[in-house]
Structures are given as C-alpha cells and as structure tokens.
Amino acid sequence: xxxxxxxxxxxxxxxxxxxxxxxxxxxxxxxxxxxxxxxxxxxxxxxxxxxxxxxxxxxxxxxxxxxxxxxxxxxxxxxxxxxxxxxxxxxxxxxxxxxxxxxxxxxxxxxxxxxx
Amino acid sequence: xxxxxxxxxxxxxxxxxxxxxxxxxxxxxxxxxxxxxxxxxxxxxxxxxxxxxxxxxxxxxxxxxxxxxxxxxxxxxxxxxxxxxxxxxxxxxxxxxxxxxxxxxxxxxxxxxxxxxxxxxxxxxxxxxxxxxxxxxxxxxxxxxxxxxxxxxxxxxxxxxxxxxxxxxxxxxxxxxxxxxxxxxxxxxxxxxxxxxxxxxxxxxxxxxxxxxxxxxxxxxxxxxxxxxxxxxxxxxxxxxxxxxxxxxxxxxxxxxxxxxxxxxxxxxxxxxxxxxxxxxxxxxxxxxxxxxxxxxxxxxxxxxxxxxxxxxxxxxxxxxxxxxxxxxxxxxxxxxxxxxxxxxxxxxxxxxxxxxxxxxxxxxxxxxxxxxxxxxxxxxxxxxxxxxxxxxxxxxxxxxxxxxxxxxxxxxxxxxxxxxxxxxxxxxxxxxxxxxxxxxxxxxxxxxxxxxxxxxxxxxxxxxxxxxxxxxxxxxxxxxxxxxxxxxxxxxxxxxxxxxxxxxxxxxxxxxxxxxxxxxxxxxxxxxxxxxxxxxxxxxxxxxxxxxxxxxxxxxxxxxxxxxxxxxxxxxxxxxxxxxxxxxxxxxxxxxxxxxxxxxxxxxxxxxxxxxxxxxxxxxxxxxxxxxxxxxxxxxxxxxxxxxxxxxxxxxxxxxxxxxxxxxxxxxxxxxxxxxxxxxxxxxxxxxxxxxxxxxxxxxxxxxxxxxxxxxxxxxxxxxxxxxxxxxxxxxxxxxxxxxxxxxxxxxxxxxxxxxxxxxxxxxxxxxxxxxxxxxxxxxxxxxxxxxxxxxxxxxxxxxxxxxxxxxxxxxxxxxxxxxxxxxxxxxxxxxxxxxxxxxxxxxxxxxxxxxxxxxxxxxxxxxxxxxxxxxxxxxxxxx
Numbered sequence: 001x002x003x004x005x006x007x008x009x010x011x012x013x014x015x016x017x018x019x020x021x022x023x024x025x026x027x028x029x030x031x032x033x034x035x036x037x038x039x040x041x042x043x044x045x046x047x048x049x050x051x052x053x054x055x056x057x058x059x060x061x062x063x064x065x066x067x068x069x070x071x072x073x074x075x076x077x078x079x080x081x082x083x084x085x086x087x088x089x090x091x092x093x094x095x096x097x098x099x100x101x102x103x104x105x106x107x108x109x110x111x112x113x114x115x116x
Numbered sequence: 117x118x119x120x121x122x123x124x125x126x127x128x129x130x131x132x133x134x135x136x137x138x139x140x141x142x143x144x145x146x147x148x149x150x151x152x153x154x155x156x157x158x159x160x161x162x163x164x165x166x167x168x169x170x171x172x173x174x175x176x177x178x179x180x181x182x183x184x185x186x187x188x189x190x191x192x193x194x195x196x197x198x199x200x201x202x203x204x205x206x207x208x209x210x211x212x213x214x215x216x217x218x219x220x221x222x223x224x225x226x227x228x229x230x231x232x233x234x235x236x237x238x239x240x241x242x243x244x245x246x247x248x249x250x251x252x253x254x255x256x257x258x259x260x261x262x263x264x265x266x267x268x269x270x271x272x273x274x275x276x277x278x279x280x281x282x283x284x285x286x287x288x289x290x291x292x293x294x295x296x297x298x299x300x301x302x303x304x305x306x307x308x309x310x311x312x313x314x315x316x317x318x319x320x321x322x323x324x325x326x327x328x329x330x331x332x333x334x335x336x337x338x339x340x341x342x343x344x345x346x347x348x349x350x351x352x353x354x355x356x357x358x359x360x361x362x363x364x365x366x367x368x369x370x371x372x373x374x375x376x377x378x379x380x381x382x383x384x385x386x387x388x389x390x391x392x393x394x395x396x397x398x399x400x401x402x403x404x405x406x407x408x409x410x411x412x413x414x415x416x417x418x419x420x421x422x423x424x425x426x427x428x429x430x431x432x433x434x435x436x437x438x439x440x441x442x443x444x445x446x447x448x449x450x451x452x453x454x455x456x457x458x459x460x461x462x463x464x465x466x467x468x469x470x471x472x473x474x475x476x477x478x479x480x481x482x483x484x485x486x487x488x489x490x491x492x493x494x495x496x497x498x499x500x501x502x503x504x505x506x507x508x509x510x511x512x513x514x515x516x517x518x519x520x521x522x523x524x525x526x527x528x529x530x531x532x533x534x535x536x537x538x539x540x541x542x543x544x545x546x547x548x549x550x551x552x553x554x555x556x557x558x559x560x561x562x563x564x565x566x567x568x569x570x571x572x573x574x575x576x577x578x579x580x581x582x583x584x585x586x587x588x589x590x591x592x593x594x595x596x597x598x599x600x601x602x603x604x605x606x607x608x609x610x611x612x613x614x615x616x617x618x619x620x621x622x623x624x625x626x627x628x629x630x631x632x633x634x635x636x637x638x639x640x641x642x643x644x645x646x647x648x649x650x651x652x653x654x655x656x657x658x659x660x661x662x663x664x665x666x667x668x669x670x671x672x673x674x675x676x677x678x679x680x681x682x683x684x685x686x687x688x689x690x691x692x693x694x695x696x697x698x699x700x701x702x703x704x705x706x707x708x709x710x711x712x713x714x715x716x717x718x719x720x721x722x723x724x725x726x727x728x729x730x731x732x733x734x735x736x737x738x739x740x741x742x743x744x745x746x747x748x749x750x751x752x753x754x755x756x757x758x759x760x761x762x763x764x765x766x767x768x769x770x771x772x773x774x775x776x777x778x779x780x781x782x783x784x785x786x787x788x789x790x791x792x793x794x795x796x797x798x799x800x801x802x803x804x805x806x807x808x809x810x811x812x813x814x815x816x817x818x819x820x821x822x823x824x825x826x827x828x829x830x831x832x833x834x835x836x837x838x839x840x841x842x843x844x845x846x847x848x849x850x851x852x853x854x855x856x857x858x859x860x861x862x863x864x865x866x867x868x869x870x871x872x873x874x875x876x877x878x879x880x881x882x883x884x885x886x887x888x889x890x891x892x893x894x895x896x897x898x899x900x901x902x903x904x905x906x907x908x909x910x911x912x913x914x915x916x917x918x919x920x921x922x923x924x925x926x927x928x929x930x931x932x933x934x935x936x937x938x939x940x941x942x943x944x945x946x947x948x949x950x951x952x953x954x955x956x957x958x959x960x961x962x963x964x965x966x967x968x969x970x971x972x973x974x975x976x977x978x979x980x981x982x983x984x985x986x987x988x989x990x991x992x993x994x995x996x997x
Binding site for chain 1: 140
C-alpha cells in the first residue's frame with residue numbers, strides 16, 4: 001500500500017483530483033475517490049481522511065468551486081467543479097509531473113545493469 | 117494562496133460551513149455504506165465498515181478546518197474564551213498572577229517613563245547631537261567650571277573654526293513692572309542667535325534679530341511658555357506689550373514653545389545688551405569677570421566632536437599665551453566640550469539606570485513566580501490536557517492554548533501595571549522636578565505605552581515558554597486513575613526558578629541596603645549648625661531701586677528689625693549665603709601677610725560670606741577662638757574677618773590664626789582675623805570647605821540675602837508672619853521663599869531619598885514575591901509528597917524529622933540562591949559607587965544583613981508548608997491514594 005502520509009502523495013492527490021474533475025465535470029467527494037480507484041485499476045486507494053482536507057484546500061485556493069446538489073441516489077451532496085484557475089493549475093502540475101516522472105525514469109534506467 | 121475574499125466569506129459563514137462539513141462527511145459515509153451493502157454486507161456491518169474505512173471523522177474535519185485558513189483567528193478566539201473561562205474558575209490563581217505582574221510591569225513602566233522623558237527622548241532642539249556646551253575650568257584653583265568672561269567668549273567666537281554658531285548664556289533675576297504686582301523674573305541672558313542655534317522657533321511673534329545683542333539696541337523680551345501661561349493666561353495679545361525692567365521699557369517680541377529647564381528654568385529671555393550687568397563697560401573689557409555661565413555651540417556639519425574639542429583647546433592655549441596675567445599657570449586652564457544631552461542629565465544618569473535595572477530584576481522575579489504558579493497549575497491540569505489531546509487536539513494546539521492563557525494574564529497584568537504607573541508617574545514628576553531639568557517631559561506617552569505592551573507580551577512568553585508539555589506516555593498515565601502526573605523535569609525547573617528568584621533578590625536588597633545606609637549616614641551628618649529652630653526668608657533686592665550701600669543696608673536693617681518684633685523670635689541675623697544651600701559656591705582668592713608664593717604655586721582661596729553680628733549665635737555655630745562681630749565693625753572701623761576652622765587649620769596649623777592679616781584685594785587693604793568659628797557644611801555630602809566671614813556693616817552691601825530668625829517654637833508656624841513682616845518693609849520688594857533650615861537640609865538630600873525610597877520599595881516587592889514563590893513551591897511539593905510523608909510517619913518518623921526534612925529541602929534551594937546572588941551582588945555593587953555616601957560598595961555589614969534577612973524571610977516562608985507536612989495523618993495519607 002502506498003504511503004499516504006508522504007509529502008509527494010499530498011501533491012499527487014491534488015493533481016489526481018484536478019485531473020478527475022477536468023475529465024468528468026462536477027463530482028462529489030465519494031465519487032472522486034471511486035473514480036481515482038477505478039482509473040488506477042485499484043492500485044490507488046484514496047484515504048478519505050486526506051481526500052476531504054485536500055478538497056477543502058483546493059477550494060480555498062480557488063482551484064475548484066463547490067455547489068450543493070442532488071446526487072444519483074437523491075441525496076444532498078456537495079459537488080466540486082474545476083475553475084479556470086484550476087485548469088491552469090492542472091496544466092502546470094501535469095507538465096511538472098511529466099518532467100518529474102521522466103527524470104525519475106531516467107535515473108532508474110541507469111540502475112538496471114547493476115541490479116541484475 | 118488563499119484568497120482574502122474566501123477567508124472573509126468563511127469567517128462570516130462560519131456556522132453554515134460547519135453544518136456543510138458535517139453533511140458532506142455524512143454523505144460520504146452514506147455512499148460508502150450503500151456500496152458495502154451492494155457488496156453483500158448487512159446494513160449494520162456496512163455502516164461500521166464504512167466508518168473504519170474513513171478513519172477518524174473528527175481528525176478529518178479538523179484538517180478541513182485547517183485548510184480553510186481561518187484556523188488562526190478561530191483558535192485565538194476559542195483559546196481566549198477557553199482561557200477566560202479557566203481563569204474565572206480559578207480566581208485565586210488569576211488574581212495572584214495578575215497582581216504580581218501588575219506590580220512588576222507597573223514599576224518598570226513608571227521608571228521607563230522617567231528614563232524615556234529624561235534620558236532617551238530627543239531634546240526639543242533641532243539636531244541636538246550637534247549642540248555642545250563649551251566649558252572652561254581651572255582645576256589648579258579647584259574650580260570645575262569657571263564660566264567665561266565677555267572678552268573670552270568673544271575670542272572663542274571669533275577664533276574657532278569648528279562651530280557654525282556660538283551663544284552665551286547666563287541667568288539673572290530682575291523685577292518686571294507693569295503687572296498688578298512687581299514680579300521677580302528669572303531671566304536668561306543670551307546672544308541674539310541663541311534660539312536659531314538651538315533650532316527653536318517661537319510660538320508667537322519672532323525670535324531675537326541679528327544685532328539685538330549689540331550694546332545700545334532697544335531692549336526686547338521673549339517669554340517662556342510656562343511664564344506666558346502662568347502670568348498671562350496664554351493671552352496672544354501679550355506680544356508687543358511693553359514692561360519696565362531695570363528702569364527701561366522692554367518690548368515683548370514673542371513667546372517660546374515649552375523648552376527644557378536648562379541650564380535653569382528661565383521665565384523670560386533677553387539679549388545680552390539688555391542685561392545691565394552684562395552691558396556694563398567694565399564687564400565688556402574685564403577678562404576675568406566671568407559673567408557668562410554657559411556657552412552653547414553648534415558644530416559645523418563636517419566637524420566631529422573630537423576635532424571641535426581640539427580646536428577649542430587650541431584657542432584656550434592661545435589665550436593663556438597672550439594674556440599670562442589673566443591665566444596663572446598654576447590654575448591649569450582648560451577648555452572642554454560636552455554634548456548638550458550629557459550636560460542635561462548630569463548626576464541623574466547613574467541613579468536612573470540603577471533604578472531601571474532594579475525594576476527589571478523585580479519583573480524577572482515576578483515572572484519566575486508566575487511561571488512557578490503556572491507549572492503547579494499545569495500539574496493539576498495534566499488530566500484535562502490529556503483528555504484534550506485524546507479528543508484530537510495537537511501538541512502545538514495545546515501549547516498555543518497555554519501561551520494564549522499566559523498572554524491574556526500578562527496583558528491584564530500589564531493594563532493594571534499601566535494604571536499603577538500612571539498614578540506613580542504623577543508623583544515622580546513632582547518629586548523629580550527639583551533636580552531633573554526635563555522632569556516636565558515625563559509622561560505616559562506612545563513610547564511608554566509601547567514599552568508596557570512589549571514587556572507584557574515578553575513577560576507572557578517568558579513565563580510561558582518554560583512549560584514542558586507532557587509527552588504521549590505521560591498523557592496516557594495522566595488518564596489513569598490516581599496518577600500524580602508529575603515529571604522530574606518540572607520539579608527541577610521549579611527548583612531552578614526558586615534559586616533564580618533568591619539569587620536576583622540579593623543584589624536588589626544589597627542595592628537598597630547600601631542606598632539606605634548612605635541616606636542614614638547623610639541624616640547622621642552634623643552640619644555644624646542648628647536646623648530645627650531657624651527660619652530663613654530669602655530676598656533678592658531689586659538692584660535698580662536698591663542701587664547703593666546705604667539703601668541696601670537700610671532695607672536689611674529694617675527687615676531684621678521687623679522680624680525681631682515677631683512673637684516667638686529670639687534673635688535675628690542676615691547672611692549673604694543661605695546655610696546648607698551649597699548649590700552656589702563662589703570662592704575668591706586671598707593673600708596672607710608675610711607669606712610669598714612661588715610663581716606657579718596655587719594661591720589660597722575661600723568662600724566669602726557676608727554676615728551680620730548675630731549670625732553665629734542664630735545658627736548656633738560655635739566660636740572657637742577670638743571674638744565674633746560687633747555692631748561697631750563698620751566700614752570706618754579697622755577691617756576685620758572671621759575664618760572657619762578648616763581654613764585656620766590649613767594655613768595656621770599651630771592654632772595662631774587670630775591676629776593674623778589677610779587681604780582679598782592683592783594687599784591694598786589688610787584685614788585682621790579676629791575669630792575662628794567651628795566648621796559648618798555647605799552640602800551634607802561634602803566635607804566643610806574654607807570659609808571667610810566679613811561683617812555686614814563694613815561690606816559693600818548684600819544684594820541677595822537671607823533673613824534668619826531663631827524661634828522658640830517650630831519655625832514653620834512663623835513662616836507667614838515673617839513674609840508679611842518683610843513685605844511691610846517694602847511692598848514693592850518680593851520675598852523669594854521662606855523655609856526652615858530643616859527644609860533646606862531635606863531638599864539637599866531629596867534626590868537621594870527618592871532613589872532610596874524607590875530602591876527600598878522594589879527590594880520589598882522582590883522579597884515579598886520571592887518568599888511567596890519559595891512558600892508556594894514547597895507547599896506544592898508537600899502536597900505531592902503527602903503519601904510519602906504518611907509512609908515515613910507510619911514507619912516511625914517523628915514530626916520534628918518531617919519538619920526538618922521539608923525545611924532542609926526549602927533552605928537548600930534558598931542557600932544555593934543566596935550563594936549565587938551574593939557572588940553576583942559582590943561583582944555588581946561597585947556600579948553604585950558614585951551614588952553612595954560613607955559606605956563602600958562591598959560593605960560587609962550590608963551583605964550580611966541582606967543574607968540574614970533573606971534567610972529569615974525564606975525560613976518563615978518554608979515553615980508554613982513544613983508545619984502542614986507534620987500534620988499529615990498517616991492513615992488518611994495512605995488512603996487518599
């Protein structure tokens with residue numbers, strides 16, 4: 001299981017939330033968690049205790065906006081939506097993430113002969 | 117970044133946000149539960165599984181609130197409310213802490229307001245750091261400050277290369293006519309550029325114009341702010357009015373803003389040309405007629421203090437070379453500079469800084485006490501804190517809450533302290549005004565308020581910072597029933613605080629003790645004259661009306677006659693110099709018949725005092741040899757003189773002074789010494805000086821004199837009658853003051869008494885706080901050890917043994933503190949050397965007395981909890997756990 005407490009994950013969770021919201025419009029917290037789990041083929045299980053603080057943080061930063069609505073099973077739910085500012089943030093974060101992972105990948109490729 | 121708008125919305129929609137948070141979480145749990153049910157779990161288990169999967173709901177909510185960015189304000193509000201409730205439930209603790217802090221902060225704020233007003237606040241001059249006082253001294257003749265003659269001042273003004281401007285100053289009193297009553301006004305006589313030099317702009321009208329100090333210019337006046345307010349009620353119409361002074365019309369050209377009373381308090385200012393003494397032809401040319409008492413100068417922009425000092429010294433050397441007859445080599449003439457700010461504060465600097473340091477120490481002791489109290493309270497609150505931690509409060513959150521509580525206490529204490537300071541400052545100003553030129557500027561102003569705020573906050577942080585928080589295990593233990601929850605670290609800290617308090621108290625008590633001993637020594641000084649039964653009426657004759665010897669003598673003769681008629685007056689005398697008033701000490705050189713001096717030797721000098729026949733009898737100064745003056749010792753009789761013992765001993769150690777001849781006019785007339793009187797002191801803290809008395813009836817007449825009456829009843833009762841009697845002699849002639857010699861004596865030691873009183877108060881405060889601290893720590897320790905003591909007693913320990921055990925514990929701390937404090941005081945006390953009298957800074961008696969006092973007080977403080985320990989009943993103690 002991934003270590004959710006790490007600094008890396010916190011930033012990563014923010015990125016995943018933005019990504020999910022960009023793809024599917026307004027969603028509530030539970031739905032976002034489910035979608036991340038499904039899209040990652042059950043590899044990433046979102047700790048609910050960190051999901052909501054992350055949502056509220058993103059909302060406080062105006063990357064996402066929230067609105068109360070009715071969910072699929074007729075319940076009152078808080079729906080989150082990407083803002084314009086959030087779209088820009090997502091682009092920046094994605095670019096950073098690509099650079100970061102490819103850099104890590106380069107380092108790991110270098111290691112391959114020695115570890116065999 | 118969190119947007120401000122968001123923050124505001126959140127702040128104002130607080131309740132709604134809380135509600136939404138709960139609903140959001142609840143929605144999530146409902147969705148999760150439904151998902152589990154779809155997976156096949158029964159509804160009850162599905163709900164539990166959902167909760168488990170979620171983790172701590174409360175913690176998640178807390179983290180969300182943190183994300184809102186309103187945590188800080190919110191916590192603060194919550195902490196404040198919580199602290200306030202806590203303090204209200206514990207009023208004893210709150211009162212003690214607030215009172216202790218109020219005293220500590222109040223003392224500091226009051227003293228700081230004095231230091232700020234007198235020492236730190238910039239002078240009301242433009243660029244005061246560039247203003248210097250030029251001083252001429254002749255250490256060889258024993259004169260620390262000669263002043264300047266008009267030719268000397270003019271030479272310095274013309275020859276210097278360092279000053280942008282120079283101005284003379286001397287102070288005279290004149291009688292101002294044109295008011296309903298004649299007013300005696302203290303007049304500052306200055307160059308026309310004086311106020312430009314200082315950078316002072318008149319409030320009304322104009323300053324002096326260039327050329328107005330030239331001989332022959334029309335006399336003009338500037339009024340001081342205080343005189344304008346007191347005498348004219350602040351009437352702006354006063355500008356342009358004409359008053360008669362010195363038989364000439366003087367036009368008021370302006371009113372000055374409030375200025376420091378330096379060099380002394382002047383009611384009006386006039387240019388040099390308007391002063392009849394300064395403008396006299398003889399004064400203008402006499403190189404040794406040193407009428408100018410102070411010379412102000414402003415440095416040129418590119419000149420340093422050192423360069424200017426060097427330049428002034430050069431001019432002094434030049435003048436000595438050019439006029440050798442005016443500057444005897446033996447006098448060792450010097451010219452030096454002093455920054456004006458330094459000249460202002462003079463002797464007050466050391467006592468003020470001693471007081472400020474002392475009040476700082478008192479605050480430290482108070483902080484230690486409060487820290488101790490909080491620690492004790494914290495131990496009792498361990499369980500409460502543990503519960504809060506278990507409910508999801510972070511360590512930082514708890515620490516923040518405790519700090520908020522301390523700050524709240526400190527700020528309430530600080531407010532109380534400010535109130536105390538405001539009251540005491542008013543008293544301080546009245547008292548300090550007599551010896552501090554800037555006492556009028558002392559006030560609770562913005563810097564003082566800031567100071568009080570800063571020390572309050574610092575105090576809150578200082579006594580709060582040393583609180584060791586319980587760690588996780590301790591918290592868990594605290595929750596267990598019956599736990600004592602006390603850590604060794606805290607006990608050590610409390611012990612250290614007590615040691616610190618005792619150690620700091622020692623120098624405070626030593627300082628107060630040394631100061632008290634000095635004051636006692638001064639009180640014990642025998643001035644050599646009767647102070648209890650003598651009343652002095654001081655009169656400065658209007659010289660323009662009493663302008664020759666017969667009229668002056670006529671006034672004094674009538675005054676003495678009228679005073680003598682009052683009921684209760686035994687005898688009357690006149691003197692040109694009020695006894696015990698050593699502030700004005702004027703010495704003159706004299707020659708002894710038959711003794712020649714080496715060319716560079718220092719000639720003899722003495723203070724010359726004119727007295728009437730009964731003077732020695734009235735003030736009770738014993739005649740040791742020869743005779744006193746008679747009414748026949750007039751200008752027509754052979755010239756005679758009386759000297760004091762110090763002078764006689766110095767020049768005629770064999771005791772044959774009577775019958776010798778001395779001259780005060782370079783041998784033109786020789787006067788016979790007819791008597792030797794015992795020494796009296798001109799200042800209580802200084803040894804008697806050489807004095808030479810001449811008879812009133814042969815002198816040129818006294819202009820400033822004191823009518824002394826010896827009374828058969830307390831002299832204060834006669835004060836009003838004496839004043840009335842003198843006014844009856846000449847209603848146009850004001851009486852400056854009427855005071856008993858006891859009052860004069862008291863005034864000379866007033867500054868010392870103020871310092872000593874304050875030091876004593878601070879020391880008492882420190883002693884009280886410290887003993888409360890010792891007692892508190894020990895009482896707490898006893899309450900923590902009840903069980904142990906019970907076991908000891910059950911095993912056969914006697915009450916005496918328990919008492920001794922507790923006392924030993926307390927006195928051990930006190931002992932360590934005493935040793936440290938004594939070492940500290942021993943190395944610090946020399947700083948007080950200059951303000952002590954008749955007692956060395958390392959006075960063993962004072963140190964022993966202080967150590968004994970602290971020991972006794974501390975033992976008393978220890979005794980209360982120790983006795984309580986002996987009353988512990990073994991049975992209840994063992995059961996109480």
